Amino acid sequence: MKEKQTLAKLRQEIDAVDDRILELLNERAKLVMQVGAVKTENRSDFHVPSREREIYERLAAANPGPFPAEAVRGVFREIISASLALEKPLKVAFLGPNATFSHLAAMQHFGLSASLSPERSIPAVFEAVEKGEAYYGVVPVENTTEGMISHTLDMFMESELKINAEVLLEVSHFLLSRTGRFEDIKKVYSHPQPLAQCRKWLAENLPNVPLVDVASTTLAAQIVAEDYTAAAIASEYASSIYNLKIVKARIEDQVNNFTRFLVVGRKMADRSGDDKTSLMFSVRDEPGILHRMLEPFAKRGINLSKIESRPLKKKAWEYIFYLDLSGHISDPAVGEAVQDLSTCCQFVKVLGSYPRARQ
Numbered sequence: 099m100k101e102k103q104t105l106a107k108l109r110q111e112i113d114a115v116d117d118r119i120l121e122l123l124n125e126r127a128k129l130v131m132q133v134g135a136v137k138t139e140n141r142s143d144f145h146v147p148s149r150e151r152e153i154y155e156r157l158a159a160a161n162p163g164p165f166p167a168e169a170v171r172g173v174f175r176e177i178i179s180a181s182l183a184l185e186k187p188l189k190v191a192f193l194g195p196n197a198t199f200s201h202l203a204a205m206q207h208f209g210l211s212a213s214l215s216p217e218r219s220i221p222a223v224f225e226a227v228e229k230g231e232a233y234y235g236v237v238p239v240e241n242t243t244e245g246m247i248s249h250t251l252d253m254f255m256e257s258e259l260k261i262n263a264e265v266l267l268e269v270s271h272f273l274l275s276r277t278g279r280f281e282d283i284k285k286v287y288s289h290p291q292p293l294a295q296c297r298k299w300l301a302e303n304l305p306n307v308p309l310v311d312v313a314s315t316t317l318a319a320q321i322v323a324e325d326y327t328a329a330a331i332a333s334e335y336a337s338s339i340y341n342l343k344i345v346k347a348r349i350e351d352q353v354n355n356f357t358r359f360l361v362v363g364r365k366m367a368d369r370s371g372d373d374k375t376s377l378m379f380s381v382r383d384e385p386g387i388l389h390r391m392l393e394p395f396a397k398r399g400i401n402l403s404k405i406e407s408r409p410l411k412k413k414a415w416e417y418i419f420y421l422d423l424s425g426h427i428s429d430p431a432v433g434e435a436v437q438d439l440s441t442c443c444q445f446v447k448v449l450g451s452y453p454r455a456r457q
């Protein structure tokens with residue numbers, strides 16, 4: 099009896115707090131709608147990643163607890179996502195179909211109030227944004243075990259879209275089937291990337307079972323939903339959508355398997371104070387060129403976090419380099435270094451400056 103009374107009293111207090119939270123959420127929503135009206139008048143961007151970063155960081159620093167720090171970010175991501183939808187519903191294209199890791203990355207970045215639309219391929223995501231059918235696009239660009247996803251990098255050769263944000267997602271692969279039993283598995287379906295990322299585990303645990311490449315982890319889950327003798331490697335989220343059992347969780351060979359996604363848009367993102375810039379440039383294959391290329395950055399103490407080269411398909415012995423560096427293109431040192439770089443290159447293209455992702 100005593101317990102019942104205590105719980106009832108505490109729940110009453112929780113209800114009162116919830117009412118206050120709701121009132122404050124509406125007060126906030128009204129302010130955001132005023133921001134939306136100002137932006138409509140001035141034709142400014144509704145989505146401002148640098149402002150969102152500022153909000154998350156200010157609240158993380160101000161949070162006295164015991165409400166967990168990671169949860170503060172999740173709660174505010176949804177508040178901001180819903181607020182932004184009040185200003186203007188944000189359409190975001192991603193590499194589909196639904197339930198792929200790009201879908202999870204888009205949900206992680208834009209929250210559940212954004213209108214997310216699956217596209218068939220990486221070029222189709224770029225095209226949707228270029229044509230204005232979507233405001234942003236989300237595509238994978240590299241994985242910690244498998245390296246760069248060259249399809250995405252190659253898109254920047256022709257496209258004028260800019261990188262507006264990066265999203266880091268811990269990718270965990272699940273072996274899924276209808277029965278959930280190891281002994282029933284006669285075939286394993288997945289996209290080539292997850293198959294590669296689970297190569298060792300598959301060789302040790304299912305050595306004689308054929309592996310079948312399909313276009314996406316979602317397609318693999320769909321096939322397996324109809325076939326009791328097959329298993330799929332897909333996300334945990336796919337198991338709930340396609341009603342599959344988990345045969346084995348987390349079968350990736352390397353723990354801490356992260357995939358990096360890019361958010362592309364038509365404009366350059368504002369400076370947030372902790373940014374990265376991505377560049378692409380081409381040079382002739384001649385002695386000392388690598389040294390000359392890196393000097394403008396070393397001279398100014400600019401940190402380079404990635405350098406990748408790919409042969410230029412149209413011309414033999416010429417290379418395209420992709421470079422990620424610390425700083426925003428509007429920082430004087432970064433701007434000058436890029437200017438210097440252009441004197442020893444055939445061409446330089448700034449792919450975007452964007453807030454550094456937090457893990």
Ligand SMILES: O=C(O)C(=O)C[C@]1(C(=O)O)C=C[C@@H](O)C=C1
Nearest residue numbers: 133144145146149150178181182
């Ligand atoms: O401050 C703004 O520019 C807003 O539009 C408001 C708001 C928010 O909810 O706080 C919403 C969307 C933006 O991406 C950033 C912040």
